[in-house]
Amino acid sequence: xxxxxVGSGAREHALVRSLSAxxxxxxxxxxxxxxxxxxxxxxxxxxxxxxAAVAELARAEAAGLVVIGxxxxxxxxxxxxxxxxxxxxxxxxxxxARIEGSKxxxxxxxxxxxxxxxxxxVCSTPDEVAAALDAFGxxxxxKDDGLAAGKGVIVTDDREAAxxxxxxxxxxxxxxxxxxxxxxxxxxxTDGTDxxxxxxxxxxxxxxxxxxxxNTGGMGAYSPLPWAPEGLVDEIVERVVQPTVDxxxxxxxxxxxxxxxxxxxxxxxLRVIEFNARFGDPxxxxxxxxxxxxxxxxxLAAATGRLGEASPLVWDAGxxxxxxxxxxxxxxxxxxxxxxxxxxxxQGAAYVLHAGTAHDADGRVVSAGGRVLSVTAxxxxxxxxxxxxxxxxxxxxxxxSHYRTDIALAAERGEITVPAR
Numbered sequence: 001x002x003x004x005x006v007g008s009g010a011r012e013h014a015l016v017r018s019l020s021a022x023x024x025x026x027x028x029x030x031x032x033x034x035x036x037x038x039x040x041x042x043x044x045x046x047x048x049x050x051x052a053a054v055a056e057l058a059r060a061e062a063a064g065l066v067v068i069g070x071x072x073x074x075x076x077x078x079x080x081x082x083x084x085x086x087x088x089x090x091x092x093x094x095x096x097a098r099i100e101g102s103k104x105x106x107x108x109x110x111x112x113x114x115x116x117x118x119x120x121x122v123c124s125t126p127d128e129v130a131a132a133l134d135a136f137g138x139x140x141x142x143k144d145d146g147l148a149a150g151k152g153v154i155v156t157d158d159r160e161a162a163x164x165x166x167x168x169x170x171x172x173x174x175x176x177x178x179x180x181x182x183x184x185x186x187x188x189x190t191d192g193t194d195x196x197x198x199x200x201x202x203x204x205x206x207x208x209x210x211x212x213x214x215n216t217g218g219m220g221a222y223s224p225l226p227w228a229p230e231g232l233v234d235e236i237v238e239r240v241v242q243p244t245v246d247x248x249x250x251x252x253x254x255x256x257x258x259x260x261x262x263x264x265x266x267x268x269x270l271r272v273i274e275f276n277a278r279f280g281d282p283x284x285x286x287x288x289x290x291x292x293x294x295x296x297x298x299x300l301a302a303a304t305g306r307l308g309e310a311s312p313l314v315w316d317a318g319x320x321x322x323x324x325x326x327x328x329x330x331x332x333x334x335x336x337x338x339x340x341x342x343x344x345x346x347q348g349a350a351y352v353l354h355a356g357t358a359h360d361a362d363g364r365v366v367s368a369g370g371r372v373l374s375v376t377a378x379x380x381x382x383x384x385x386x387x388x389x390x391x392x393x394x395x396x397x398x399x400x401s402h403y404r405t406d407i408a409l410a411a412e413r414g415e416i417t418v419p420a421r
Contacts, residue, residue, distance in 0.1 A: 002027035003296060004058050005041070006048055006078065007069030008034045010355035010374045011281040014288045015067060016041050022294040029061055035365045036354025048073045051081035058087050065090065065300050071147055074277050075101040088303040092277050095253040100277040103145050103174045110272060113247035115240050117272040118176040129166040132175035133159060145172040153215055179264035179271050181419045184225065185283045186233065186261045188241045189298060191307040192254030195242050197233050199223050199290055199315055201283040207331055209406045216331045217371060220407030222321045223286040226382065227416040236261060240272055256302060267419035285353055285376045286320035319385040321408050322376040323393050327356065328400025330370035340365045340372065341397040350377035350392030372398060382412050
């Protein structure tokens with residue numbers, strides 16, 4: 001089977017890495033790809049925001065499966081265009097991808113499906129935002145209703161900062177109650193009817209150690225979660241994922257692909273923070289690092305309505321940790337074009353997954369985005385995986401780069417607790 005992966009980030013590199021190890025995959029293309037995916041797959045130029053271009057490339061390459069990584073092409077309808085061309089596609093339709101493209105729509109779906117989530121007000125004016133902030137009180141949670149590359153939310157005790165964030169949003173604003181308790185990320189594969197959950201992970205959104213600074217697209221992650229309550233995944237599927245999938249199908253917009261649930265384990269029980277319509281970065285890196293079931297067959301089964309026939313998933317019993325190395329200035333205005341050195345020195349249990357990288361005229365790997373790469377490592381337990389990941393990070397050299405030093409540290413120390421209900 002020939003597989004086309006659409007995208008250019010570390011998520012796509014992780015997907016390509018897993019697919020390249022699957023004996024069922026006879027050809028592999030990543031478009032447009034990056035300096036890392038180019039080592040494992042053919043690359044093609046592609047405007048991922050153009051659904052017609054995505055479908056045309058899939059036709060030209062005679063792909064047997066298209067896997068769409070980023071959210072923008074999904075919201076724009078790339079999966080619809082690929083399916084219209086008669087090619088199996090792993091990724092939701094534009095209508096179903098609204099679960100990520102509009103937080104207000106996601107709230108409507110959750111309300112209809114009776115999925116537990118934070119109370120929220122959808123606001124269209126500054127006065128409505130101010131009233132909602134006062135109704136909920138601090139800490140204030142303000143979200144851009146639309147796509148914002150993981151950076152459209154602010155959580156702050158500063159009312160003026162919350163108001164300013166709302167003023168910067170392009171359209172409607174969602175103001176939510178603050179959710180206490182540790183966060184969990186869960187990916188669930190679905191063909192629109194059946195659901196197969198993957199292993200849970202935890203990511204780190206803030207740019208600095210100790211969760212300081214602004215939100216980012218994610219600075220690191222780990223899996224599994226040694227502190228997670230027994231039966232957590234089953235509870236998430238039963239109370240969150242399956243009802244959401246059922247509701248989207250009931251509305252006539254079945255969700256085919258991977259539904260990401262970002263959750264908080266609060267003192268009042270499980271609550272949904274957000275949904276994404278695709279694999280999330282950086283959680284994909286650690287989840288796929290532990291998956292032993294061949295990936296291509298799973299994705300094809302979801303794309304063709306046969307997920308219910310899939311065998312139980314097989315997982316590595318150990319742990320995985322990924323640490324993001326970001327460019328100078330990230331998550332603000334970043335510096336690009338700097339040479340990335342030391343990637344070949346990352347060895348042993350660790351490996352590099354490229355994100356914002358490219359080749360310059362001399363063939364050198366250079367930075368080409370905010371999150372430049374991530375170092376992922378596996379080990380028999382969390383401390384060993386964490387140590388290997390940071391050994392790999394220290395081998396990479398990029399002028400002005402930065403990374404968090406506390407990814408998975410609290411979990412390693414046993415410091416994470418779930419509030420009693």
